[in-house]
Amino acid sequence: MLSSPAIITAMRQKKFILPESEIPARWYNIMADMKQLPQPMLNPKTHEPVKAEDLYHLFCKACSDQELDTVNRWIDIPEAVREKYSYWRCTPLVRAYGLEEALGTPAHIYFKNESVSPIGSHKLNSALAQAYYCSQEGISNITTETGAGQWGAALSYAAKVFGLECAVYQVRISYEQKPYRKSMMQAFGAQVTPSPSMSTRAGKDILTACPHHQGSLGTAISEAVELATTTPNCRYTLGSVLNHVALHQTVIGLEAEKQMALAGEYPDIVIACFGGGSNFGGLAFPFLRHTLTEGTKTRYIAAEPASCPKLTKGEFRYDYGDESGYTPLIPMFTLGHDFQPANIHAGGLRYHGAGAIVSQLLKDSLIEAVDIRQLDSFKAGLLFARTEGIIPAPESCHAIAAAVGEALGCKERGEKKVILFNLSGHGLVDMSAYDQYLSGSMSNTGD
């Protein structure tokens, strides 16, 4: 009387799930397969290529070694890290039927759902690795920068897991826009300081030159690097840009590759949003290895904000990773290390440069980039929320907008392409951004 027909028909499969035993045992190091390696990082004083030992005062040894490793294609994931991955991994690969139907596209759209991480984003993949290595090397304190707070929240939890003290410099505009991420970091026991702060020389220099500075990732990196290099037994950790961070993120693509096989498809187009490159690399590099080694034809699209367009409008040259010039010189597509990004809500994408590997791949036309305006990103993100149920992080909205653009292109041309994008995180702690979008008071530049 109450119910639907008693015969339950087979549903179309929405999610492609792997058991814990399929959590990758090794990360993929794309440098072992690149025909054109990135140019070396340079010591900012001597302009000589950096050796791993030159980085040991800044990063833990394991990550310094990984940073320069161009030989080992596969790097074992420590069991302690893999065990912590099992708290939420493997993450689902999801077919976005709801979004496809709303767009009326013949394309098949899949997304890798990294938002199911307890912290809400992919950042934990590298945070756990970096905190673990530090703990193994007897380091007691770690520090970092964070924009929107996804990385800072992940590192705060990872530090707690491995018994480390953690100090985070959060970009001031995000600290104010997203107070809950600060609260998350504090709940995990971290100290959080809005950046620029008066607690470092770098912060003081910036604040005295520019009293109302809203902060940027480049500035916050300077502060964290200064703290790490002037504090005994303290190391710096970074949430993107560097090779070893992208390396740790390759669990995303390695899982996705197996899951696409479960779905019986292979992506024609792989898309991720782009801040420093680790989210993009994490999804794309495992697929790119087939392009590099077997010539597989796949398009790889990095979606960056139009207001911070290093890939589409930046210059390829050596530049610093931070505003104050503390870091090694990195060969990168850059807007200049003193570039002041607009106050968009996608705090994780407000960075002036691209990692060395991704920059080289773009230079060699192996990947593409597209720039997305803030309003277009939220339009796509809201459509995704209403059709797939998940409110995406402002950063992830850029990937969604790029995927929507490609799917609509398929519709126009009647093409049944397979599109895969990374849902790097959810936006439940970014709701003020959606408020602003819905109220019509959002601009493309955050002004």
Next chain:
Amino acid sequence: MLSSPAIITAMRQKKFILPESEIPARWYNIMADMKQLPQPMLNPKTHEPVKAEDLYHLFCKACSDQELDTVNRWIDIPEAVREKYSYWRCTPLVRAYGLEEALGTPAHIYFKNESVSPIGSHKLNSALAQAYYCSQEGISNITTETGAGQWGAALSYAAKVFGLECAVYQVRISYEQKPYRKSMMQAFGAQVTPSPSMSTRAGKDILTACPHHQGSLGTAISEAVELATTTPNCRYTLGSVLNHVALHQTVIGLEAEKQMALAGEYPDIVIACFGGGSNFGGLAFPFLRHTLTEGTKTRYIAAEPASCPKLTKGEFRYDYGDESGYTPLIPMFTLGHDFQPANIHAGGLRYHGAGAIVSQLLKDSLIEAVDIRQLDSFKAGLLFARTEGIIPAPESCHAIAAAVGEALGCKERGEKKVILFNLSGHGLVDMSAYDQYLSGSMSNTGD
């Protein structure tokens, strides 16, 4: 040089996962197995037992019929609902190794992780069902109340999925404490009004009698019921208390039962937090069926707030479900329908009464109840966050505190019990509560 030993050892299993094909095809109706059925709901005017038809003006027909169904043990889940369940179900059953180790308990602690729902809580299980049935009956508008906003957010999304307009009355104190949940509802296209409001007679009466009324679930229900019953083609939906809501939530326990079998264990103790009873019933009823039909010895513990203690200190009698006395009379453990709960952060537990089924089960000593003070709930929640990585909803913190209490009892007595609790939701949108707890400014009563 960089890596851990190359031989990957088998990890202990953290999560027990079911494929989509194992999403339950039917809900479990415990009334078909109860020896002592709940006394009937009464018409508030005639004091005659309510018939399903008497509810049709308030609820959709399907839910009204389910509400009074004491015969059918299994109710088919409509395929359209089950298909939407596949967006995130089955949810993981997780072994809380991190928590166990922190407590040093011999007990095995498992939790069902309903926080992975896109909305962040179990509420979507019933919201999708109710919205679907309304859409099938040609209803265009639905309305409801919400406390913390978990139910309101779920219903807003469900309404969007099935093409309905949705209006939500949110308890004022939660509307102010948790602004992001309001934003979530708005992102899904719902209209949100803080309650008590001046838009209904019930709201006006309360606000004129008590101008600074902070709101309660009972008040918000009155407003939503009034809107539903005075608006053409509009129906009321409820997020807990009623039998059909608990029915829809039994997917939690039905999955958990299979997953406990995968883990090779069976729970000695089943725990869930308690507002109106649907979260508790959702987990407990499928296990209780073995107690009712086979005499299986399991303890079932409802964890309620000490400041809203209907189960531990309430009276068993007929009472209204709402403050203004619009609803049928329900046989319930109650603090009185005009009880004003303290302003604790667990907005979803600020309700004066318990559902009829759970009340009967408590009366018959088939289940137990425990009251948890707010500070103890957050202490347990923070320990859980730091050991399991997931920041729990304030409501769920009550279940965690009860589980911790049982696990510590096991430690004292050297007992290796198996404890299962429901992590009904995450607390990422409740971070202001954690701020207050961490700053030492939280009290047990919210004052």
